[in-house]
Amino acid sequence: MSGEVQAAAVLGELAESEARDPGRRTPRRRRVGLGDWLLPAYTIIAFVFLLIPIVYTFVFSFNDSLKSNISWRGFTFDKWLNVCNVEGGAVCQAFGNSIVIGVAATVIATTLGTMIALALVRYRFRARSAISLLLFLPMATPEVVLGAGLAAQFLAVGVPKDMTTIILAHTMFCISFVVVTVKARISSLDPALEEAGRDLYGSPAQVFWRVTFPLLTPGILAAALLSFALSFDDFIITNFNSGSVSTFPKYVYISASRGIPAEANVIASAVFMFALVLVIAAQVSRTARAKRLAKLG
């Protein structure tokens, strides 16, 4: 992979030096590619576009608003300091529910999904294509269908909707994403490492827990983060299966008609910054490690 990139880069430089040396070949006009300035400029505009609503949400978390948060009334830190004081803490309660549901769904989905991924990569069995289809379908089904289907099922069986039904629903749509993420990691493992473990007389269980599992941890963590993010931001499936339980997105949806209090912006902005720091830290440590490895090699 990196060899290919390097080869391509060398070829690219060769081609450029040829273009700069018109004596040797038929002069070819050095083409001013779209990439020279148009593409970077476009990229900047696209990022500004992507970030506008985020900046808006963040800025309006400091708005000295009354009940609804539509027009700018002045700067204040109040909403950040007293997040839970509005409407008897309804926002905070919804947020707490979202966290509990997210954690529960993540733990179950990550466990079940990792087990499936291990079986799919490591073992051969005949129902493989049927199982792959069963894993693919939830990702290809619109959320509204998943939500209505589960709700119809709960209705038919007579299960009342509460926190448990939300967790069951979220786990269902997270499993497939976990399998995809963890499978990619298992496929990229070097089998020689496990062979070495077996050569050193490790029992299958020892090899798994001391060699395979630690190597899989980054993939499993990525899958868990993805599950949590999917669960935390899910509205459509939750709306069908939550009954009277509120989650953060549901709170926003319900208050949308009468105006969202600035406290919702505070929570969303705080979650955003937390996630951003987490991802940037992961990204930086990964690049740093890649550099260290490149130096060693």
Place this chain on the structure above:
Amino acid sequence: MAFAAFATAEAQTQAPKRKSRIALFLLLPGIAYLVLFFLAPLISLLLTSLQAPREFGDIGQFDYAFNWQNYTAVIQGYLPHILRSFGYALASTVLALIISYPLAYFIGVKARRRPMLQGLMLVLVIAPFFISFLLRTLAWKQLLSDESFVITSLKALSLMAPDAHFTGTPFAVIFGLTYNFIPFMTLPLYTTLERLDTRFLEAGSDLYASPFTVFRKVTIPLSMPGIVAGTLLTFIPAAGDYINASRDFLGGTETQMMGNVIEANFLVLLNYPAAAALSIILMAVILVLVGVYVKRSGTEELL
């Protein structure tokens, strides 16, 4: 479970019998979960869609039947919503592809030699995921409302009729859908473009192809898996979405999509069979479209 019979190890791996038991142990809980909470609900949706109202029953009381007229009734009653759903989804998928491709190309190809910049840009692409989908959509509603700076300026410059609106129109819904699904389009495009071997592009221009021809004949075909994955990841959720089209968000009464009707029938009107029939129609159309699309673009291995 039925698949237990299939879970025997294949001869070529020479796996001892114990191993197939491990595979079964690993698969059983997760697969059973999906059978219970994904497959069974689809079947119950299908059964619900054929239910008939209970005689002398209350609102929301139905009995199992084979009342296929539910389907003709919802198609007759909600044809505009069905057409709108697929029309809006198609428009926003095309727009998202046009907007995302250059972006993914810059991150995946042009920024290749700067891993730090590449990583930062990827974080920016997924940044919208970190803030609630609903709040992002509401932010656009406020930013593009009739009293907003953007719309009043456009009106002052006579670029918009003085009595025109943006929110509540089909354009606003398509705009919202496009915005919300750009990251879903950009990420798979980035993944294939990042692996694009630029030597093929060099070869193309060495053979005197114009940059446009190289793009059309080399870059696009090589990035086809990303295009297919991205368009599916955008089209499917867009067709079923009902946030953007909702009256409290970017839509109006004339922009309601299938998702809105399914939600209203299921949760408000308690007309479960109608909601179920519409859901089955939505899923069936999507599966057929996806099947044809994947076959025609020659990327079956994606599944």
